[in-house]
Amino acid sequence: MATTKTELSFEGERELVTEARAHELVQTYADAEAQPPAFTHITLRNKSYTIEAARVIAAFFSRLEARGAFAQLTSVDFADMIAGRPEDEALQVLATLCDALSAIKTLTRIDLSDNALGEKGVRACFGLLQEQEQLQHMYFCNNGISAAAAGVIAQEVLLFRGQDTPTKLETFHFYNNMSGDGGAIALAKLLPLSPALKDLRFSATRAQREGSLTFAKALASLKKLEKLDLSDNTFKPQGGEAIAAAVKNMPNLVEVNLRDAAIEDDGLVAIAGALREGGAAKALTTLDVSGNDLTAEGMLALGHMLRESAALRVLQVEENEIGSKGAKIIAKALKVGSPALEKVVANVNEIGASGALALVKAVVDKKAFVKLDIDGNQISADGVASIESLLESKNKDTNSDAAAPVVVTTLPSMNPPLFFEIVEDLVYRSNKCDATSFPFLATLQLNTVVYLSYDDLSRDLAAFFAEKEINVIHLGMKYRTASSQWKGISEGMAKETIEYILDQRRHPILVMCKTGVHFAGTMIGCLRRLQNWSLTSTIDKYRNIAGSVKTRFENEQFIELFDVDLVTLPQQLPSWFTVHQRLTEEERIALSRGEFFPGRTLAKVEEQPKKEPPQLDAKTENEVRPEIEEVPAEATETPVLAYQKYFFYLQGPLVSSSVKFSEKKSIIGDDDDD
Structure with a gap:
């Protein structure tokens, strides 16, 4: 009779597994231990194990292995299983459980995500990781991996057979680690020896220009890639050109994520052209180029690509500077191309009413289209009314063959700006809002607005501030003028912003940037440093407001390294x-x-004096005791x-x-x- 293949999993809610609890979990497999099936997958994720519990489970694994239960084991998921454990115990837990499976060399998939590893943690997992010749899918996400640990993964785990023997990797996910340039350079050596790679995620690694460029150049060796995620790294235009050279030879690409990659217009022009030339544009289903300082110039190249993107379902271009001109270019391309389109995200892009209306007209008749996000732009009340009127007229069509009703996110008339926050009494922060937020801003009775982005305020916003006699301090323009190439945050900007915030004569004060996240969030983080907040709480606050997709390591690093002694305290400080x-x-x-x-x-x-606990006699010992x-x-x-x-x-x-x-x-x- 054929042996049943199955999964070994301790299911249930998240919990701390002690020795006693481990025995209970193992006991649920008592029948399987007596007549073990052929397990193909083990998962211990979503629980935290003590060292005593790990020993119980390791002994259970050994008994199963001795009975041949792991002969067909191909997948091990040890993600998120040491949360809250002290470092020494966590390393022992990892080593105990991984060593218990050290004889298994048939694995094709290993997931160690969401464990605080570092180099010592990676080495603690060597029993599981080393000499896995059949390994195809590897996941190291949110592990706090350093450059040294990344080098260990590349050289001692995946390339253990030497530089002349390729791996069998098809999936490699490396996300939210601390490997920086050194880690990027170390892992770049892995790519030429992984010709079968189809799914690559190398995002939020804290890699700067040198490491990002090295990694981008190494991508050229990959020909079978289908999914590519390089978000939240600092590639800059030069790195974008290296990415373009690589994707030109990746005809099978279906998903590309370049969010917050700092590629700018030149990088996007090169990449969009390469996707067209290499043929990937036709099969692409998802493209994210948000947060790259893109303008209408970059949209021209993107528009040419979109005309050929017959399979595209999701397009994200939010947090750029495309304006109405760029929106109209995209709209024109979407009108004639991308028939399968389902969603477009273009929030925070300085798009006016005409650009927003063009986008709505471009997608409203597409049968598969579901949602258009255009929040945080500069759409006038008349523009919103025109969009609503268009949608109402389209949605009145009850023909079964008509397109599904399109949902366009709009803002109510009394609405705070995006990422609005009360920082302290009479101190606020937000994004560069549009006219829909003017009634709300009027209630704040602002005295001062500090605008941190280098672009100009919209005419409506400038007129509103002038009407309300609000003093606008455009620090972004000041520091942009000082250096024509500057597109980031400087210590001078942080110093001046904090001094304005601390000058009570300027209150109520609003700190504003284009997105409401990057510049404004960083300035508030520097303020918290001056207030003696712990760095952990400061960064946590920044991340909570920014969200997982908008946080940038370079901003967190600036907050950490900012010299608070630069700030000169004003004479009139707030209470x-x-x-x-x-x-x-x-x-x-x-x-x-x-x-x-x-x-x-x-x-x-x-x-x-020490209080002695009350003595209980035998009669009262079992009685209900009053609350202490x-x-x-x-x-x-x-x-x-x-x-x-x-x-x-x-x-x-x-x-x-x-x-x-x-x-x-x-x-x-x-x-x-x-």
């Missing part, structure tokens, strides 16, 4: 800043006196840690369980819940 500084200084003084809490020293804590009253902080044996506002980093954990909330509140006052 929220002075209170923060006072609390910080009070804690510094307390710590210098050896106090764990203002007025509390370790000696005073140790002097507190909360013990005051003054009566605890554990020293009370100094408390700062919860984002400060000078002393102790973010939250001290031995300090009541009321006691904290008496020190910091009411908070803004930021």
Whole structure:
């Protein structure tokens, strides 16, 4: 009788698996252990295992292997299984479980994503990783992998047979790591020896120009690629040209993601032309070129490609500067091409009413089309009305052969700008909004707007600020003029922005950039550094607002390295800043006196009499016990840690369980819940 092939998986909710719980999970496979099937896939993901639990599971694996249960094993998913474990224990867990499968050399798929690995973590997994000659699919996503660890993966794991023997890799995903230029250069050596590669994701690696360019040039060796994701790396136009040279020989490409790749117009022109010339444009289903500082010039080349993109379903060009001119170029191309199109995303592109209307007209009659995103542009109220009127007239057609109703995202008349945030009292940040947000902005009674992007304000926005007598400080233009090639953030810009924010005479103040994410978010991050927020909380706040697809490593790096000593404090500081500084200084003084809490020293804590727990006799031991009253902080044996506002980093954990909330509140006052 044929042996049943199956999967070994500890299903259920996310949990910490202890030794006892591991025995319970293993017991669910008691029948399988007695008569083991031929397992083809093992997954331990979405749980966190202690070292004791890992030993129990490793012993279970050994018993199954001895009975031949892993003879046909081809896939192991060990993603996300050491969350919250101390480093030493996490490394032991990885080594214990991977070593238990070290005799298995039939694997074609390994996923170690969402584990904090680093070089030591990669080496801890050698029992699973090494000498896998049949390996076809490898995933290292969100692992915190360094340049050294990337080198280990390339040379000791995937190229272990030497530089003359190609791998069998078809999928390689390497996302959200810290490998930088060194990692990009190390992994670039892998590409010429992976001729079968079909699915490549090399994104959010913190690679700058040198590493990105080296990796881009190495792509030329890949001829069978179908999916290519190079998002969130710094390729610049030169790297874009190298990508173009590579994709010219990739006729099977169906998905291309170049979001936040800094390719600019020159890079896009080269890539779009290469996709046409190589034949991939006809089969392409998904293209994302968002966040690349593209203008109408780049849209000309993209438009030529779109005319030939018969299979294209999703086009994303958001967070660029294509304007109405660029939108009309795209609309004209989509009108005659891309019959299978389902979705277009063109948010935050300085598109006016005429450009938006052109896009709507281009897609409204396409039978497969579902959604057009054009939020965050400069569409007038009359323009919105024209779009709504057009859609209403089209949607009245009830013919069964008519196109499905198109959904166009529009903004209500009283709507905050995209990425609007109350930073502190009378301090705000947002994107470069359009007329639909003017009623909301009017309620803020702004005194000052600091605009950080280098492009001009729209006529409507400039007129609105003039009408409301709002002082506009265009720092982006100032620093753009200082260096004609500048397209990023400088220390001078950060210094001036923070000084404007801290000058109470300019409040209420709005910090604005084109997207509301990159420039404005970075400036607020630098402000938080000056306020003594911990770096972890500062970056976390930036990421929460930016979202996973809009975060940029270069912005996070700028926040981390910004020299707060450059800032000259204005004479009239806002109270929220002075209170923060006072609390910080009070804690510094307390710590210098050896106090764990203002007025509390370790000696005073140790002097507190110890309370003996109540003695229970046999009669009362099994009775329902009354709730124990909360013990005051003054009566605890554990020293009370100094408390700062919860984002400060000078002393102790973010939250001290031995300090009541009321006691904290008496020190910091009411908070803004930021």
